[in-house]
Amino acid sequence: MGWIQNHLRKHEGQDEPDASPEDQFAKAARRRWQQLGGELRSDLDEFGSHQKGAAFNQFTENEFRISNSDSGLELLIAADFKAHTIRYAYSAIGDKSAGTPEGGMLAMRQSRRGTVEFYSSDQELTPEQARQVLLEPLLFPPEMAA
Numbered sequence: 674m675g676w677i678q679n680h681l682r683k684h685e686g687q688d689e690p691d692a693s694p695e696d697q698f699a700k701a702a703r704r705r706w707q708q709l710g711g712e713l714r715s716d717l718d719e720f721g722s723h724q725k726g727a728a729f730n731q732f733t734e735n736e737f738r739i740s741n742s743d744s745g746l747e748l749l750i751a752a753d754f755k756a757h758t759i760r761y762a763y764s765a766i767g768d769k770s771a772g773t774p775e776g777g778m779l780a781m782r783q784s785r786r787g788t789v790e791f792y793s794s795d796q797e798l799t800p801e802q803a804r805q806v807l808l809e810p811l812l813f814p815p816e817m818a819a
Contacts, residue, residue, distance in 0.1 A: 698783050699754045705781070705789040706752050706759075709803070710737055716804055720812055727812060740766055741811050746773065748811045757781045759791065761807055774810035779803065 692700075710731060717727045717739065726743035735754070740747040745768070750761045762776035780792040791803040798806065 697787070698757070698789070701783055701787055701789045702752070702754050702757070702781050705791075706735070706754075709791075709800075712800055712804055713737060713739065713808070716808055739808070739811060742766070744811060744814045746811050746814065748807065750807060752781075754781075763810060772814075774814070777806075779806070 714729050717729050720727050724743065727739065727741045730738045730740075732738060735752045737750040738747065739750070745766055747764050747766045748761060749764070750759060752759050757780060759779040759781065760776065761778070763774045765773050777793070779798070780795075781789050782792055782797075783789050791798045791800075793803075793806060
């Protein structure tokens with residue numbers, strides 16, 4: 674590891690030789706989780722410039738709640754850093770929803786670079802793919818596209 678990389682790691686708080694691999698994972702996973710929250714907010718801002726009804730809330734550190742009053746759906750996304758997973762579930766709000774999609778789970782895995790990436794069925798997802806998996810059923814449900 675070169676001096677530049679060492680310097681950058683110190684400023685990111687990653688240079689903790691006594692930290693266990695699990696602690697290092699948890700720190701990287703929390704960083705990726707917060708990044709996901711920012712990315713989801715950006716996607717919802719973009720959606721909001723074309724259509725109204727979507728809202729983002731974070732009531733706890735490990736939970737995002739996104740609703741779309743136009744589709745009548747709500748999405749709960751919860752991180753479990755000990756289990757290395759993110760669970761997501763959809764529920765109907767009001768009586769607008771013609772059906773509630775199934776939820777699921779994304780795995781969190783640490784790369785050799787130390788970053789955490791999301792996986793679905795052992796397939797690595799790009800950040801955009803992960804957000805699409807989560808948001809598409811909420812923002813563009815099949816019955817609204819027809």
